[in-house]
Amino acid sequence: MSELGDGTRCVHAGLPEPAPGQPFLPGPVFAAPYHLDPWQGPEGAPNGYGRPDNPTRRLLEAAVGELEGGDCRVFASGQAAITGLLLTVLRPGDTVLLPADGYFPVRAFATDTLEAVGVRVLFVPTAGPYPSLDGVRLVLVETPANPGLDVVDVAALADRARAAGALLAVDNTTATPLGQRPLELGADVVVASGTKALTGHSDLLLGYVASRSTELIEAVTKWRTTTGAIPGAFDAWLAHRSLATMDLRLGRQSANAEAVAALLAGRPDVTGLRWPGRPEDPAYPVASTQMRRMPGVLSFDLGDADRVARFVDAARLVVAATSFGGLHTTADRRAQWGDDTSAGFVRLSCGVEDTADLVADIAAALDAAGPTG
Numbered sequence: 001m002s003e004l005g006d007g008t009r010c011v012h013a014g015l016p017e018p019a020p021g022q023p024f025l026p027g028p029v030f031a032a033p034y035h036l037d038p039w040q041g042p043e044g045a046p047n048g049y050g051r052p053d054n055p056t057r058r059l060l061e062a063a064v065g066e067l068e069g070g071d072c073r074v075f076a077s078g079q080a081a082i083t084g085l086l087l088t089v090l091r092p093g094d095t096v097l098l099p100a101d102g103y104f105p106v107r108a109f110a111t112d113t114l115e116a117v118g119v120r121v122l123f124v125p126t127a128g129p130y131p132s133l134d135g136v137r138l139v140l141v142e143t144p145a146n147p148g149l150d151v152v153d154v155a156a157l158a159d160r161a162r163a164a165g166a167l168l169a170v171d172n173t174t175a176t177p178l179g180q181r182p183l184e185l186g187a188d189v190v191v192a193s194g195t196k197a198l199t200g201h202s203d204l205l206l207g208y209v210a211s212r213s214t215e216l217i218e219a220v221t222k223w224r225t226t227t228g229a230i231p232g233a234f235d236a237w238l239a240h241r242s243l244a245t246m247d248l249r250l251g252r253q254s255a256n257a258e259a260v261a262a263l264l265a266g267r268p269d270v271t272g273l274r275w276p277g278r279p280e281d282p283a284y285p286v287a288s289t290q291m292r293r294m295p296g297v298l299s300f301d302l303g304d305a306d307r308v309a310r311f312v313d314a315a316r317l318v319v320a321a322t323s324f325g326g327l328h329t330t331a332d333r334r335a336q337w338g339d340d341t342s343a344g345f346v347r348l349s350c351g352v353e354d355t356a357d358l359v360a361d362i363a364a365a366l367d368a369a370g371p372t373g
Contacts, residue, residue, distance in 0.1 A: 010243050010246045014064070028234045034050075056240075057236045064198075069212070075224060085191055089138050090119050093120075096120070102141075103142060126152050144295060149276055178250055179291050195207070197326075198246065202326035206235060253296025260348065263363055270302065297350070303372030307344060310369040330351070
């Protein structure tokens with residue numbers, strides 16, 4: 001389906017062939033054990049036990065795999081997918097390179113768990129500069145980075161990783177497969193949280209790993225089976241249902257982010273504005289050539305925690321919530337979660353509200369919030 005447009009691909013990804021009397025998307029299969037053939041046992045049917053086997057989950061994996069351009073395995077959360085990949089690939093004595101400005105729980109996992117089992121952990125900012133990759137087993141980048149929205153040149157880094165014998169993994173959460181296709185850019189594996197813009201309704205937890213390497217997918221599958229980090233059948237079904245509208249959702253979210261960024265750029269009471277779609281943004285030169293569309297997420301600074309609270313309190317269309325990529329516009333003061341950001345740093349996730357309404361509401365809320373202090 002690669003020759004079709006994004007909207008068409010999202011609507012049809014992973015669906016079974018049409019059959020009279022059957023639904024477009026079969027309902028979730030709720031099963032722990034399945035009936036076994038008394039003679040052939042688990043070899044007689046594709047489903048034997050719900051942890052390794054579930055047809056609802058396989059349909060979702062086929063859909064996400066089509067969009068990412070590789071084979072996919074879904075996990076119970078984005079964190080489960082990332083930690084599963086790290087523990088599948090890394091062994092004591094290996095070196096892993098992680099983003100210093102990426103998702104905080106991944107960095108915490110690296111220092112709390114990976115270092116404890118003998119993995120050497122190095123951190124580098126998403127925008128670089130990157131050190132020599134000689135002796136590195138795995139490079140994980142998050143681009144655009146969460147929450148700072150820096151971008152790395154995936155193709156250039158993939159060439160360096162390949163020359164050094166390292167694997168390159170790209171966290172594609174912020175971009176989604178409609179915004180960026182890391183496997184086509186040379187990455188070995190994609191990881192992502194499907195909780196956010198991929199499914200976009202703020203009603204489920206999901207993660208996935210995608211790759212064109214059969215060996216890597218088999219290893220990840222074995223890890224998932226033995227650890228049990230699987231999503232439930234209903235979450236898998238909800239996620240597949242939600243994919244059909246991803247192109248439409250992202251289109252409005254990106255347009256809203258562009259309009260909000262233009263508003264904030266003109267306000268002297270807002271500093272540190274970041275959105276990779278702005279020509280003035282330091283990430284723009286790479287993002288504008290590497291990304292197929294810009295995310296609906298931007299960040300900025302309101303000076304202090306109290307002003308952030310006053311801004312959200314005054315807004316009618318912006319609510320305080322963590323995560324991002326949903327239908328509703330949300331503001332998240334990242335310092336409250338332990339992120340290494342200033343007290344007034346805000347990650348704003350634009351929803352699908354009418355653009356004019358959202359811009360007017362944010363402007364009014366900023367006016368009502370008053371100055372810093």
